Amino acid sequence: MSNSDAAILAAQASGCAPAGAPRFVGRSQPFWSLVSRGAVLLMLTLGIYRFWLTTDIRRYLWSSTEVADESFEYTGTPRELLLGFLIAIAVLVPLYSTFFLLTLMLGEIWSALALLVLTFLGQYAVFRARRYRLTRTVYRGIRFHQTGSALRYSVCAVLWWSLVVLSLGLAYPFAQSQLEHFKMRHTFFGNLPGRFQGSGWRLLVRGLPLWAIAVVPFTIGATATVLAVDWNALGSAGAAEDKLETSGLAGAVVFAALTGAWLLLSIALLYPIFQAIVLRWWVSGLRFGEVSLRSRLRIAQVFKIYARFFGYAVVFTLIAAALVASMALGLPKISGEPDSMRSELITTAFGLGAYVAIALGYSTIYQGTVKLGLWRCVIESLDVSNVEALEQVAAAGGPASPVGEGLADALNVGGL
Numbered sequence: 001m002s003n004s005d006a007a008i009l010a011a012q013a014s015g016c017a018p019a020g021a022p023r024f025v026g027r028s029q030p031f032w033s034l035v036s037r038g039a040v041l042l043m044l045t046l047g048i049y050r051f052w053l054t055t056d057i058r059r060y061l062w063s064s065t066e067v068a069d070e071s072f073e074y075t076g077t078p079r080e081l082l083l084g085f086l087i088a089i090a091v092l093v094p095l096y097s098t099f100f101l102l103t104l105m106l107g108e109i110w111s112a113l114a115l116l117v118l119t120f121l122g123q124y125a126v127f128r129a130r131r132y133r134l135t136r137t138v139y140r141g142i143r144f145h146q147t148g149s150a151l152r153y154s155v156c157a158v159l160w161w162s163l164v165v166l167s168l169g170l171a172y173p174f175a176q177s178q179l180e181h182f183k184m185r186h187t188f189f190g191n192l193p194g195r196f197q198g199s200g201w202r203l204l205v206r207g208l209p210l211w212a213i214a215v216v217p218f219t220i221g222a223t224a225t226v227l228a229v230d231w232n233a234l235g236s237a238g239a240a241e242d243k244l245e246t247s248g249l250a251g252a253v254v255f256a257a258l259t260g261a262w263l264l265l266s267i268a269l270l271y272p273i274f275q276a277i278v279l280r281w282w283v284s285g286l287r288f289g290e291v292s293l294r295s296r297l298r299i300a301q302v303f304k305i306y307a308r309f310f311g312y313a314v315v316f317t318l319i320a321a322a323l324v325a326s327m328a329l330g331l332p333k334i335s336g337e338p339d340s341m342r343s344e345l346i347t348t349a350f351g352l353g354a355y356v357a358i359a360l361g362y363s364t365i366y367q368g369t370v371k372l373g374l375w376r377c378v379i380e381s382l383d384v385s386n387v388e389a390l391e392q393v394a395a396a397g398g399p400a401s402p403v404g405e406g407l408a409d410a411l412n413v414g415g416l
Helices: 003-013 028-044 050-063 078-106 109-135 150-166 172-185 200-227 231-235 240-246 249-284 299-335 341-380 387-392 403-410
Strands: 065-067 070-074 137-139 142-146 187-189 192-196 286-288 291-295 382-385
Touching (some): 028 050, 050 065, 050 341, 078 403, 109 137, 109 142, 109 150, 109 403, 150 172, 172 187, 172 192, 172 200, 172 249, 200 249, 249 286, 249 291, 249 299, 249 341, 291 387, 299 341, 341 382
Antiparallel strands (some): 065 070, 070 137, 187 192, 192 286, 286 291, 291 382
8 A cells, every 4th residue: 555545544534634635615505595596597587697607606616626725717708608609509590490491391311310410519519518618627827628629529429329329328338438538538737638547348347237227127128018019909990999908008008107117216226326336437537647536436425415406306396386386376366367368378477487487496406416416525535646746737728619618508418
């Protein structure tokens, strides 16, 4: 055991972090206030405030994260995000319109082609958005940056995700490994090159039991559902009651219900385990020159985060249901005649407003529990080796265009 490892273990045993270890110094209450106020402003501005909210969240998380007693800085601005989004919309609207007209005139094959093009475009946007966020991330006065071809990344990503689908998820570890290798090979902190050393085989071994529990029963159930139906009997003439008995459709419905219930239950129980495994594997594979990272993230920590989200969501659901029910009871007094235009408009506005408010409420709870909780746990479970190598880094790279971030936002493939 090295001296540094011994120091880390001794510090953990004493309940405190070693000097210079990564830590998250932010408090939960200011973050909750930030996202709650943002949710209200999102509703009042019809979603436009999200560029300011995203920037505020990033600034809070970046500035609250310290490595070797130095915090990160996010230098992006909401105007950049808004401008990038508007440019992306100017590109996407004609593209959507063209494919829509081609589908109407020439058939559904153009709809499939549109999906393929948008998939490539989404992966292209993911890579460009990552470049933007890196160049707005500064540590010790030196920015991160990214090189490489976004077009090449999008081709590789689409091919790998196609293999993931065809293999029922078994290719996922290798897809993640290869894509992370590509991204980190083109990632720099100043003039310090990054790399990724995570093994797809190692992730496969860790995740294979979860795959067997979730996917294998689902595949068996889906197959049993299809085989339970006598398709010839179903297509023959006759009464609906007779078809239900002779075609085996009733049994297929039971199989489908059990299969769907198993899938939902397995996702709810296994996803926190899966996320903990992937996060720990990913973080432990990151390298910048001689600087290496190792994660001590535990499955119990991630389960606790999701349990907290579930508890808050249940309480919010009960409160929201009570408020909606009480307001709905008083709605007839405000709207007047039930069949009038005024009544329909008020009812529609109430339903839309309640839906938006509830959706934003769940989003706020998710950000305050899951996003903040995962960020905190990942940072506080980090061990960084050879951090002194950061003292020799020289500045390099410049700010990237926000168009990629805007495109990712417009295609709903953006990230934090």
